[in-house]
Amino acid sequence: xxxxxxxxxxxxxxxxxxxxxxxxxxxxxxxxxxxxxxxxxxxxxxxxxxxxxxxxxxxxxxxxxxxxxxxxxxxxxxxxxxxxxxxxxxxxxxxxxxxxxxxxxxxxxxxxxxxxxxxxxxxxxxxxxxxxxxxxxxxxxxxxxxxxxxxxxxxxxxxxxxxxxxxxxxxxxxxxxxxxxxxxxxxxxxxxxxxxxxxxxxxxxxxxxxxxxxxxxxxxxxxxxxxxxxxxxxxxxxxxxxxxxxxxxxxxxxxxxxxxxxxxxxxxxxxxxxxxxxxxxxxxxxxxxxxxxxxxxxxxxxxxxxxxxxxxxxxxxxxxxxxxxxxxxxxxxxxxxxxxxxxxxxxxxxxxxxxxxxxxxxxxxxxxxxxxxxxxxxxxxxxxxxxxxxxxxxxxxxxxxxxxxxxxxxxxxxxxxxxxxxxxxxxxxxxxxxxxxxxxxxxx
Amino acid sequence: xxxxxxxxxxxxxxxxxxxxxxxxxxxxxxxxxxxxxxxxxxxxxxxxxxxxxxxxxxxxxxxxxxxxxxxxxxxxxxxxxxxxxxxxxxxxxxxxxxxxxxxxxxxxxxxxxxxxxxxxxxxxxxxxxxxxxxxxxxxxxxxxxxxxxxxxxxxxxxxxxxxxxxxxxxxxxxxxxxxxxxxxxxxxxxxxxxxxxxxxxxxxxxxxxxxxxxxxxxxxxxxxxxxxxxxxxxxxxxxxxxxxxxxxxxxxxxxxxxxxxxxxxxxxxxxxxxxxxxxxxxxxxxxxxxxxxxxxxxxxxxxxxxxxxxxxxxxxxxxxxxxxxxxxxxxxxxxxxxxxxxxxxxxxxxxxxxxxxxxxxxxxxxxxxxxxxxxxxxxxxxxxxxxxxxxxxxxxxxxxxxxxxxxxxxxxxxxxxxxxxxxxxxxxxxxxxxxxxxxxxxxxxxxxxxxxxxxxxxxxxxx
Numbered sequence: 001x002x003x004x005x006x007x008x009x010x011x012x013x014x015x016x017x018x019x020x021x022x023x024x025x026x027x028x029x030x031x032x033x034x035x036x037x038x039x040x041x042x043x044x045x046x047x048x049x050x051x052x053x054x055x056x057x058x059x060x061x062x063x064x065x066x067x068x069x070x071x072x073x074x075x076x077x078x079x080x081x082x083x084x085x086x087x088x089x090x091x092x093x094x095x096x097x098x099x100x101x102x103x104x105x106x107x108x109x110x111x112x113x114x115x116x117x118x119x120x121x122x123x124x125x126x127x128x129x130x131x132x133x134x135x136x137x138x139x140x141x142x143x144x145x146x147x148x149x150x151x152x153x154x155x156x157x158x159x160x161x162x163x164x165x166x167x168x169x170x171x172x173x174x175x176x177x178x179x180x181x182x183x184x185x186x187x188x189x190x191x192x193x194x195x196x197x198x199x200x201x202x203x204x205x206x207x208x209x210x211x212x213x214x215x216x217x218x219x220x221x222x223x224x225x226x227x228x229x230x231x232x233x234x235x236x237x238x239x240x241x242x243x244x245x246x247x248x249x250x251x252x253x254x255x256x257x258x259x260x261x262x263x264x265x266x267x268x269x270x271x272x273x274x275x276x277x278x279x280x281x282x283x284x285x286x287x288x289x290x291x292x293x294x295x296x297x298x299x300x301x302x303x304x305x306x307x308x309x310x311x312x313x314x315x316x317x318x319x320x321x322x323x324x325x326x327x328x329x330x331x332x333x334x335x336x337x338x339x340x341x342x343x344x345x346x347x348x349x350x351x352x353x354x355x356x357x358x359x360x361x362x363x364x365x366x367x368x369x370x371x372x373x374x375x376x377x378x379x380x381x382x383x384x385x386x387x388x389x390x391x392x393x394x395x396x397x398x399x400x401x402x403x404x405x406x407x408x409x410x411x412x413x414x415x416x417x418x419x420x421x422x423x424x425x426x427x428x429x430x431x432x433x434x435x436x437x438x439x440x441x442x443x444x
Numbered sequence: 445x446x447x448x449x450x451x452x453x454x455x456x457x458x459x460x461x462x463x464x465x466x467x468x469x470x471x472x473x474x475x476x477x478x479x480x481x482x483x484x485x486x487x488x489x490x491x492x493x494x495x496x497x498x499x500x501x502x503x504x505x506x507x508x509x510x511x512x513x514x515x516x517x518x519x520x521x522x523x524x525x526x527x528x529x530x531x532x533x534x535x536x537x538x539x540x541x542x543x544x545x546x547x548x549x550x551x552x553x554x555x556x557x558x559x560x561x562x563x564x565x566x567x568x569x570x571x572x573x574x575x576x577x578x579x580x581x582x583x584x585x586x587x588x589x590x591x592x593x594x595x596x597x598x599x600x601x602x603x604x605x606x607x608x609x610x611x612x613x614x615x616x617x618x619x620x621x622x623x624x625x626x627x628x629x630x631x632x633x634x635x636x637x638x639x640x641x642x643x644x645x646x647x648x649x650x651x652x653x654x655x656x657x658x659x660x661x662x663x664x665x666x667x668x669x670x671x672x673x674x675x676x677x678x679x680x681x682x683x684x685x686x687x688x689x690x691x692x693x694x695x696x697x698x699x700x701x702x703x704x705x706x707x708x709x710x711x712x713x714x715x716x717x718x719x720x721x722x723x724x725x726x727x728x729x730x731x732x733x734x735x736x737x738x739x740x741x742x743x744x745x746x747x748x749x750x751x752x753x754x755x756x757x758x759x760x761x762x763x764x765x766x767x768x769x770x771x772x773x774x775x776x777x778x779x780x781x782x783x784x785x786x787x788x789x790x791x792x793x794x795x796x797x798x799x800x801x802x803x804x805x806x807x808x809x810x811x812x813x814x815x816x817x818x819x820x821x822x823x824x825x826x827x828x829x830x831x832x833x834x835x836x837x838x839x840x841x842x843x844x845x846x847x848x849x850x851x852x853x854x855x856x857x858x859x860x861x862x863x864x865x866x867x868x869x870x871x872x873x874x875x876x877x878x879x880x881x882x883x884x885x886x887x888x889x890x891x892x893x894x895x896x897x898x899x900x901x902x903x904x905x906x907x
Contacts, residue, residue: 035490037465038818073455077750080741082458085808087815090740104819108464115459123455138753142709146756146776149708152602210464222453254706256598287544288523288535298531301588304595327595353540360542364561367491372822 017380018213019390020220024229025201028220029380029390031208033373039209041113042102042377043121044385046204047197049177050096050170050236050315055184058140058177061094062185063193065136067101068092072123079116086112094175097314098385104374107210111219118223121203124194130187137182144176152255153426160263163247163422164318169238171313199230204384208373238315240265248423252430257304258325260335261424266319266415269312270387275399276411277319281308283350283358283408284341285321291344291354292323296337302329306338314386319415331425339418346412348405355405366397467818469844470827474834475668477676480652484831485667486659488824494562494660495828496569498576498675499836501653502554502644504626505687505766511644513628514636517589518644519549522556524585526578531585537571545571551626551765552836554648559825562661566670573674576649581641590633597630604711604877607702607898608774612713615700615873616770620690629901652683655835659828689767692717694871697891702898703880710779710878714789716868718771721764722837725862727850729762732862735809736760736796737773743792748775754785762866766837771866779878783886786874790890793869800856810851817848880904 018030052059070076083090088105103113120127148154158174165172205224207216243265267273285292285308296303306323321338325331344350370376370393379393472486504515523538523545524531538545543560558572600606610625617623628636656675658667694716719729730738737744737760748758758775773793777785820826833839840846854862876883880895887893888907895905 036818036822037467038822077741077746081808084739084741084812086461087811087813087818089816089819106461106464106467106815106818108461110462111459112461115455119455135750135753139749139756142754142776142778143756145709145778150604150711150776152599226453254602254704256602257595287539289532289539294532297592298588301591304592304599324599326591327598353536357536357540357542360540360561362542364493364542367493368823371491374819 016213017391017394018217020217022200022221022225024225024227025199026224026227027204027384028217029204029206029384030213030216031206031376031380032211032213033208034210037107037210038104038373039107039110039113039207039211040102040104040373040377041110041117042206042208042374042381043100043117044204044381045099045198046097046202046385047099047233048095048097049173049175051197051233052170052173052177054168054173055181056189057173057181058175059181059185059189059193060099061175061177062136062140062182063190064092064094064099065140066128066133066190067120067124069132069136070127071120072126074116074119075127079120082112082116088113096171096175098382100378100381102374102378110207110211110216114219114223117205118227121198121200121224122227124198125191128187128190133185133187133190137185140176140182141179144179144182148174148176153253153259156251156259156261156424156426159249159251159424160261160318160320160422163249163424164263164265166240169240170236170315171238195230197233199233200224200227201229202233204381206377206380206384206390208377208380236315240316243420243422245419246421246423248425250425250427252427255426255428257327258329258331258428259426260323260325260331260338261426262321262335262338263422264319264416264420266310266317266411268314268316272399273407273411273414274310274312274317276403276407277310277415279355279358279362279400279403280345280408280411281310281319282361283354284308284345286358286361289357291350292321292338292341295341296323296334300337301326302334302337331427335423335425339421342412342416346409346416348409350405350408352405355408359401362400363397370394470821472827472831473664474841475664477668477672479676479678479680481675481678481680482655482835483668483671484655484657484834485662485664486824486827486831487661487663488659488827489661490824492562492661493560493824494565494568494658494662495557495559495825496572496662497555497557497657497828497832498572499553499555499655499657499832500576500649501651501684502648503549504551505621506644506648506684507624508644510632511628511636511640512624512632513593513626514632514640514644515549515554515648516626517593517628517633517636518641519547519554519556520589521581521585521641522547522575522579524589525580525582526574527580528574528578530582534571534575537567543568545575547575549626551622565662565666569667569670569674577674577678579645581638581645583638586638586641590636593627594630594633597627597633601898604704604707604709604776607704608711608713608875608877611700611702611877611896612715612772612873612875613770615698615875616715616717617690621687621767622690622765622769647681648684650678651681654680657828657832659824659831686766689720690717692719692768694868697871698873699887699891699893700873700875701880701883701887701893701895702875702877703895703904704877704898705879707779707878709776710782710876710883711776712782712785713772713774713875714786714793714869714872715770715772715875716872717768718762719866720766720768721833722766726762726764727847728854728858728862729866730813731806731809731851731854732796732859732866733760733762734813735801735805735859736792736867739809739812743795744773744789747788747792748777748785752781752784752788754778754781754788758789779882782876782878782883786887786890790869790872793867793872796863797860797867797869800860803856806854806856806859810854813851814848
């Protein structure tokens with residue numbers, strides 16, 4: 001078989017996919033797959049940090065934590081208890097545009113999962129109180145410290161977002177929120193957020209795995225059907241003036257090696273040019289044979305590591321290029337090299353082998369991403385939430401295969417110009433600042 | 445179904461579990477090439493992809509005295525040039541079709557792992573054998589990688605999580621095996637030269653003790669002849685002798701503090717030497733561990749996170765290796781509660797040594813481990829990772845059936861006995877990475893304190 005053709009994927013793409021919508025607006029995807037006696041239950045709510053208001057950043061995520069604290073018929077920690085005692089895994093996550101909740105369980109526990117998810121969609125408020133809010137507030141503050149404040153370069157992305165989007169823009173603050181705003185959240189906020197966004201008509205439920213779809217749909221109807229819908233949540237809109245000059249900052253931190261973060265605004269997920277950006281990121285930076293690695297890490301030895309990628313966001317998105325300096329390397333020189341590589345891409349000088357590799361890489365990742373029932377369920381929910389098109393989960397790779405080298409160059413020309421960049425450079429803290437740092441740390 | 449037709453839905457009690465098929469461990473087969481080299485094969489035609497890996501007895505446990513890190517260093521050089529192709533050409537060959545090539549080493553073994561389209565199996569086998577059997581170890585690449593590695597050692601100094609694990613290993617094992625870093629240190633890297641690398645390679649790669657693992661859309665008929673004409677032609681040297689493995693010898697409880705004055709949080713570990721992966725009770729110990737700190741609703745996580753709000757999460761692990769690997773509880777907490785969090789961890793360990801658990805908690809834990817075993821075996825990569833354990837630890841074909849069985853056979857009395865023999869709160873090392881003064885105040889009542897400066901890797905204070 002020729003390497004650039006699409007390999008046969010019959011066994012996964014032929015899986016039956018059924019769509020349904022309950023009267024209350026809940027959209028349901030069902031994909032039976034009898035390979036293993038397991039079922040994945042995946043629920044997306046179309047609400048994320050972009051729906052927050054300044055002063056309550058991080059709230060969507062704090063709210064996600066509250067959803068594990070009990071609902072009317074499933075008090076306290078019993079959600080976790082019920083899933084883990086039957087041998088299931090359970091979690092949730094919050095992102096700019098959405099919040100998801102998911103379980104993978106033995107097939108016989110499907111009804112149990114539907115009972116659990118429907119109870120917190122319909123009956124959350126009687127289960128929570130201020131004591132639980134205080135507890136999770138503290139957990140989330142520790143999460144912020146662990147993932148952001150106590151990690152080397154941990155605040156880099158927050159700084160990039162602040163530079164990239166104007167104040168008040170829904171992507172200008174981090175999903176985890178600021179400590180100050182996490183501290184400010186109230187029980188009334190929880191109630192209001194729940195009634196505004198946690199509605200069947202603002203959610204997508206996907207089931208993948210070992211079940212009979214007719215019976216499963218009857219059970220979905222039974223548990224979710226009685227839940228009341230509500231007004232369509234207000235849309236989030238944001239207008240942004242184009243970037244006319246670069247915005248750059250330098251940050252001193254407790255790091256040994258300097259690091260350069262570049263960010264560029266790019267079109268929303270789903271746009272044809274978004275796929276060009278994603279493919280370009282793979283072509284430029286994925287693997288040891290990629291031009292960024294070859295030039296900067298291997299040949300010139302300026303960089304310790306290098307990466308490029310684009311985020312899948314709904315309103316507008318960000319294309320990132322990140323590289324860590326070798327000891328003694330001037331970050332300005334490294335930044336210049338990164339920009340020169342982007343210039344070469346814009347000039348159409350990306351070698352055809354890199355496009356070919358990126359296409360194949362994308363193809364293989366696409367298949368890999370459909371291997372487990374939970375990943376597939378998540379993709380189906382995603383494509384339904386953003387595009388009302390679950391079938392796209394199985395065929396998303398086609399959008400990449402139709403792109404040509406001029407599409408990649410066009411993306412770089414349109415969105416990756418030097419003047420369109422924001423850059424955050426992390427520098428090792430100068431010795432004279434060491435004591436001031438100790439004070440700052442103690443004050444936190 | 446009658447339950448669907450029932451007019452009212454009672455939300456007060458959980459729906460009963462419905463009967464379901466049992467999980468059956470996926471089929472696999474074990475073979476030997478003409479020269480005796482073992483092969484484990486797990487065919488799964490779902491996707492046109494395949495993983496093919498070689499393992500060699502070339503792990504960190506074989507690092508010679510003073511050359512810490514040579515195992516991982518040698519492994520990382522394998523794909524940086526062969527007698528046929530240079531580094532870039534090898535990377536291109538591995539990645540051009542969307543695949544990948546990884547070379548690295550753990551404590552037990554080194555590995556070279558290829559992944560890609562199964563339609564190009566012949567090329568994949570050729571690449572794997574070229575990288576494993578014909579490495580060139582070019583001087584330029586040795587120098588380049590050494591510099592890169594020195595830089596990553598520097599980066600580690602400001603990473604609380606990495607420091608916590610590094611210093612805990614040192615505290616638990618000292619100069620014995622597992623006490624140093626798999627990636628070596630500044631001094632050992634200086635000594636790793638071309639001769640040392642070539643010697644290490646000759647002794648540890650082309651020998652007994654190596655084996656191959658294949659999974660994905662590959663068949664026996666297709667794969668074995670290809671392997672026989674490459675790896676099967678190799679004249680295998682004798683297996684390297686095993687090193688002296690450390691033994692569990694709990695001493696006095698003590699406190700190590702790694703001083704990071706500006707840390708936003710304290711990275712905390714409580715640990716001691718655990719058991720080898722081959723311990724006959726390893727499966728039962730997984731039950732003990734899950735209940736203590738291995739699942740979300742474990743005692744330690746519920747206590748530290750859900751009751752006290754001290755942390756985002758707390759977990760415990762028995763790390764399986766050929767020798768006795770560490771047992772550790774790990775978490776990250778606000779510095780002002782580091783002492784209280786440590787006491788709660790020690791208390792939970794102590795309770796399991798004192799009081800038998802009730803049957804329900806034990807059964808729930810066994811169900812949890814049984815259930816997640818299947819959820820973690822959905823892909824051929826998952827399966828390849830599991831199957832690797834068989835030749836690595838000389839385990840029988842039905843090992844995983846026994847392993848699953850062992851979850852169910854633990855009794856409350858048996859668990860109490862296990863806890864008394866394998867959890868040692870009174871002899872544990874408590875390790876905290878954060879501001880030394882604040883930590884010393886909270887932790888010094890728990891044992892003698894040693895304070896380290898991670899920038900200079902020196903002891904600042906020893907009580």
